Amino acid sequence: MTSTPAKISVQGVTKTFALGRETFTALDDVFLDIADNEFVTVVGPSGCGKSTLMNILAGLEEPTQGRALVDGVPVSGPGPERGVIFQQYALFPWLTVRQNVEFGLRTAGVSKAERRARAQHFIKLVGLDQFADALPKTLSGGMRQRCAIARAYAVDPSILLMDEPFGALDALTRVKLQEQLLDTWSKEKRTVMFITHDVDEAVFLANRVIVMAARPGRVYDVIEVPARTRDEEFRLSPEFADLRNRVWHSVYHQDGRTAATVPTGTGPAPSSTAATVPSTTA
Structure with a gap:
């Protein structure tokens, strides 16, 4: 203990x-x-x-x-x-990968330069750097879920709650x-x-x-x-x-x-x- x-x-x-x-x-x-x-x-x-x-x-x-x-x-x-990731990707279909990852940072008032840098870090970490400007509809299911994971990490939660994310x-x-x-x-x-x-x-x-x-x-x-x-x-x-x-x-x-x-x-x-x-x- x-x-x-x-x-x-x-x-x-x-x-x-x-x-x-x-x-x-x-x-x-x-x-x-x-x-x-x-x-x-x-x-x-x-x-x-x-x-x-x-x-x-x-x-x-x-x-x-x-x-x-x-x-x-x-x-x-x-x-x-607390970052939450569900089985459904819950990405905004009209936003690119980068814009989806930046979304939580934008609503939190993070500066454009910082949110760009943080988003890029996590996009690269999940292996989507070549697809940063792609829309979700052009991605496979696995790539969309990686985008959701990057978005959750980008806002720097200390906890990740994941409900059947790969189901x-x-x-x-x-x-x-x-x-x-x-x-x-x-x-x-x-x-x-x-x-x-x-x-x-x-x-x-x-x-x-x-x-x-x-x-x-x-x-x-x-x-x-x-x-x-x-x-x-x-x-x-x-x-x-x-x-x-x-x-x-x-x-x-x-x-x-x-x-x-x-x-x-x-x-x-x-x-x-x-x-x-x-x-x-x-």
Whole structure:
């Protein structure tokens, strides 16, 4: 256990929704701590409340009970310290890649020269420097998502909340975007909570996998992923297969346990030496 405060702390969060005359409990007494610069993935069966939890952390939903804190301060709405990336790219179709990445900086009143420099830095970091003046309609799905990631990084949030960002992509592009994300994260550290339905993706990206149980949504298990280079060798290793099997079993063969004990992340974050993703392939 670490003595430093958690970057994100979810404390007894319950969320219910009205369904006619009845109520539906999406989350039930969830506790979760995430350390500064930790990369955590959240996986679980449909209906386990993953997106609801992210929406509460993003300030888009309010918990019915309990509270969520960022840097010890209760979340009361959206904030610039939390960047959110959804499965849909949410790019402005009439703006170029550069203009999309600059958008948040423009609304924040950043000077033209500074926002141009910051946008260019992150456009290059995600491998889109040759497409800076292209409109989103001319880009592939993977390239659009890289643009969304660059835009989120450009406003300098300390936290990235990512809800199935690669879910709509084909398998090959998805693998390349996973490597690209880790490469970007290794250079520009942030605290990341990444929601996914894909067990392989959950294991490959994170140093801690949080498994949720459904109906009502709650933390079911926590699986540590030892730090090592995340590359093709890791994907094909017996170590990866063992971790994947553990997570798979925890997701799809839940035995009715009520909750897992979830410590603040203390383990080393994943290292990455992933090759740069060619900008024309994703």
